[in-house]
Amino acid sequence: MAKWGPSSRLPSLVSCDSLVVQGLRCEGGAGVLNLVLSLSLSHTSRWTFNMAPHGNELSEDLKKRIVALHKDGLGYKKIAKTLKLSCSTVARSIQRFNRTGSTQNRPRCGRPRKLCARAQRHIQRMALGNRRMSAASIAAEVEGVGGQPVSAQTIRRTLHQIGLQGCRPRRKPLLKMMHKKARKRFAADKQTKDMDFWNHVLWSDETKINLFGSDGVKCVWRQPGEEYKDKCVLPTVKYGGGNVMVWGCMSAAGTGELQFIEGTMNANMYCDILKQSMIPSLWRLGRRAVFQHDNDPKHTSKMTTALLKKLRVKVMDWPSMSPDLNPIEHLWGILKRKVEVRKVSNIHQLRDVIMEEWKRIPVATCEALVNSMPKRVKAVLENNGGHTKY
Structure with a gap:
């Protein structure tokens, strides 16, 4: 009105x-x-x-409280003051109850729901049973069972109402049962370790850094009709534009040595990297230092094992398929984003920028990543050896 x-x-x-x-x-x-x-x-x-402004509809509990207070002998004004409502709202709720004997609203006009409660439960079971099943596939199966045509948008709307949203799946390593058991054993063994232990661990890993573009998913803000504007496309070049492979290490004391890998790395090359780059970084952590690397065949070869034993390097037992337990993985992400901002144009510039940005990473960043180890271990135990958010 x-x-x-x-x-x-x-x-x-x-x-x-x-x-x-x-x-x-x-x-x-x-x-x-x-x-x-x-x-x-x-x-x-x-x-x-x-x-006239329209407020939010009162909940059923609030309506029942209004009726209960009125039955106890309170007037409209006292009820309104107690529940912080207007007198007109209290009066309407009580009058509706006196008329109908219920606090629920009368059925409203409008198109009835196409799916009954049983069909909605069936849709929910299908979506939870196969998380990758599309809305169109669910609609086709529902139509095949009940004979009633249902659109994919109706399926999406129904799933949204029960709290299911279509999202891009996280990319994680394939974990078999033996991997989960190994991860759980590692977490159970390390859950009692304090920060003094983690601060003496030298973390290491290899990664690839692209010259042109990124392996990750990129998003842009654009308006309709701007799909092919230069600022709204992700440029690509033939053969990828080149990349470099690097080996690096870090600890709570900061970044360690960074080594560029020429060609395909084998056990001989890895042993040279350990002698040239790993040992100096490990010595900085003192006699209690522990070296960490994953279970790559080059890392577990007889030659590498013999070298580490000869150098009297204490190596941490590491579960396979566990990049989420290695804080250097997040450091690679930080480095790649810093390098990508620099907009390099050739491999030589890329090498210089990588080394420059690697040395610029503050100690506080490395320390914060290492401090997350107790939480990572706890997350593995809580998920029974499964994937974590790290």
């Missing part, structure tokens, strides 16, 4: 003579109509029509 705005106050008296002066006539049964039209035309700057 429309009401007059605060700036639309009527004049106290408006005579027909004043209307005649303005070129309007007030005669017969149309006098009131002419009066309203004249005021709306001559006072346009002062007349506004505001729609």
